[in-house]
Amino acid sequence: MQDHYAALGLSASATLADIKKAYRQRAAQYHPDRNAAADAPQLFRAVQTAYDVLSDEERRKTYDDNRRRGLLDDPLETAREIWHTYLNEALK
Numbered sequence: 001m002q003d004h005y006a007a008l009g010l011s012a013s014a015t016l017a018d019i020k021k022a023y024r025q026r027a028a029q030y031h032p033d034r035n036a037a038a039d040a041p042q043l044f045r046a047v048q049t050a051y052d053v054l055s056d057e058e059r060r061k062t063y064d065d066n067r068r069r070g071l072l073d074d075p076l077e078t079a080r081e082i083w084h085t086y087l088n089e090a091l092k
Contacts, residue, residue: 004050004063007043012064016055023051
């Protein structure tokens with residue numbers, strides 16, 4: 001599974017505006033018409049796929065849920081995030 005946040009150079013806490021901005025920058029950087037590198041088309045497709053997933057609220061939620069299950073993230077950091085969220089909700 002590809003890390004879509006890394007493809008756009010973002011953290012998982014990025015806003016939709018951050019995602020759009022990063023997409024525009026990376027798409028321009030890796031567009032095959034502007035970049036003659038051999039891996040430019042592959043990187044451009046990765047950026048497009050990342051934007052398609054992260055810009056759609058439902059697809060992003062599914063992707064983030066899979067990341068939290070440990071498919072990509074550090075398990076210790078994931079556990080901290082889960083407990084932090086749980087305790088904040090429980091103590092309200």
